[in-house]
Amino acid sequence: MTLVTDLFDRGWKIAPDSVAYVKGERTWTYDEAGRRSCAIAHRLLAQGFPPGSKFGVLAPNDPEGWIIVLGLWRAGMIWIPMNPASPPETLADLFTGFDGDGIFFHESLAEKFAAMRTSAGTGLFSLAFGPTQPGPPGLDEWIGDAPDHRPELEIDPDSVVAIFPTGGTTGSPKGVMNTHRSFSITFAHILLAFTYEPHQPPVNLAAAPLTHSSGMLSLATSAQGGKVVVLERAEPRAILQAIEDHSVTEVFLPPTVIYRLLDQPDLTERDLGSLRYLIYSSAPMSVEKLRKALSVFGPVLTESYGQVEAFAGISFLRPSEHFQDGVPRTDGRLASCGRPYPFVRVEIRRDGRTLNANETGEICVRGDLVMKGYYGNPEATAEALKDGWLHTGDVGHMDEHGYLYITDRAKDVVISGGLNVYPTEVEQVLWSHAAVQDCAVVGAPHPDWGEELVAVVELNDGMSVSAQELIVLCKQRLGSYKAPKRVEFVDDLPRSVNGKVLRREVRQSFWRGLERSI
Known part of the structure; x- marks a missing residue:
């Protein structure tokens, strides 16, 4: 069974002098990236962190941050992905909720890390990296003369390699434990x-x-x-x-x-x-x-x-x-x-x-x-993994x-007047209009039906369409009960770092301050 680092190492073997990563004017060959990741692994182990330790990497899109992740995996450790767009309090909650042992942070995010550390606790291991890393010793000084060959370490293919926060589009994020085996597939x-x-x-x-x-x-x-x-x-x-x-x-x-x-x-x-x-x-x-x-x-x-x-x-x-x-x-x-x-x-x-x-x-x-x-959440795990099925x-x-x-x-289904409406079906119709850049269809509170269908729409630059036009379009394509009862226009829909529209946030804007949410 393949370990995650075996994929990088195959490229390292067949093309050691080729460029593995490039960002702007900076390039990393396979040999440079491979040796650096090995040295990071050796230094972590020498510092007394055992395999299975959990580390966050807080960075913008940056090859150096990814090379650190490779180093964690070589040391048999667990990566906690951290979204640099998230508020410090959210990052601190994730890190402490997953029992993190330390954080590598990019120097451009030093202020965010400092605010996060205030919430997470001051005793954790942390290390800055980046091309202009100032102040205390950074990654290069910490690596020092650590060996740059692969650590001789037996790693179980079924050991956890990463704890990914779920997207949080329908509720609070959970920690998904993936293994070398699951990633290999x-x-x-x-x-x-x-x-x-x-x-x-x-x-x-x-x-x-x-x-x-x-x-x-x-x-x-x-x-x-x-x-x-x-x-x-x-x-x-x-x-x-x-x-x-x-x-x-x-x-x-x-x-x-x-x-x-x-x-x-x-x-x-x-x-x-x-x-x-x-x-x-x-x-x-x-x-x-x-x-x-x-x-x-x-x-x-x-x-x-x-x-x-x-x-x-x-x-x-x-x-x-x-x-x-x-x-x-x-x-x-x-x-x-x-x-x-x-x-x-x-x-x-x-x-x-x-x-x-x-x-x-x-x-x-x-x-x-x-x-x-799910990490530390046996109830959610049992709910998701039933009868051998996810x-x-x-x-x-x-x-x-x-x-x-x-x-x-399933959690996005709108039940209006006892009838199920699937938002994506309605969104497909709205997307077909030339003026619509993107949209989110959600259920908003209604005194008689429980929920009513509302479309929140982001338009293309320089284009316009009325709410009534979009409602009529949906009625023509889907029938009256699947058509939105209201259309609201916004400049920008809320999105995750991966560009996914956060329907949950759109929906919550209509239910805020109410005793019920359905």
Whole structure:
């Protein structure tokens, strides 16, 4: 069974002098990054931290932070991803809730770390890193003359490698414990989905945070001796420029960023011919906007479905599956998230039984891809892992050809007047309007129906549409009971660091101050 670091080490072996990471003018070869990660591991062990110790890494999108993560894994330790956009109090709560032992923080986030430390406690191990790290000794001084070869350490493939906070889009984050074994299946699926010739290794653009899917996807690139180009943030013009400058072959982006790429006035003038995989995930994508993306980018769009409990590799809809007879499909397949991949079992289940094709129920997953459980939360673990299946909380169906479709999150279903309405179905209609950039459909309190359907809409720059027009559009497509009763317009919807619209925050804005929330 593969350890997570084995993927990087394969690239290190076959291409030691090749560039492993680049950010701006700074590059790291495989040999430089590999040796540095080994030295970090040795220093941690020499300082008395045993395997299984838990460390947060608080950093912007930065290869140095990712190299520290590799060092933690080499020492048999556990990574706690930390979102630099989160408030200090939230970071402190996560760190203490996961019983963290120490934090590596980027010098650009020193103030945030100081505020976080006030909440988390002053006795924890901490170390700053970064190109202009001032003050007390930083990473280089701490590493000192530590050995730069791989530690001789036996690591159990079933040991925990990371505790990922859940997205928190439907409730308080929990700590998902993934192992070397579960991540190995993720990488096996990624390597099956995104294929390259040995003499043409991938060039991965990490525009989304390395602390989430982009970091994990980068390891599949490293396994092939490829290059990872790191951007500070997912800014559309910077993404397009990086694809041109570095001949990028693959990039993962949430749908909302792809929408913004489509709005770039010079998009069709860009040379994007190197791109082979434009991977979208993290949230449902508008089918209408997907068709537009296919017409602009060509056969490169690839959907990946997963969640931190079954990381990033349950199913894939590959580029060719978006097309039929050379044109984007019109038979509903574009709403699918593809077919499950070989090393996982997926069924649609309800009340302990497996449903037939095209019957709607909860998407359930089993196999080595699935998490070990939620850290320190046996009740939530027992609820999620029942009868040998991970109950994803996603509602959907599988068609007669084995393609998986997600209707919505079970917790996002709006019950209005006793009738179930799935927000994503309504959002698909709203997204189809040319003026709509993005939207969130939620249930707001209603004295008679319990909840009423409300659409919160973000418009494209320079475009307009009335609330009544959007309501009529939904009535025409879905019928009256599924149409929003109100439409509210906002400049910006709340989003996670990964670009996912935080429906929970939108919904809470309507229920704040009330005794009930349903």
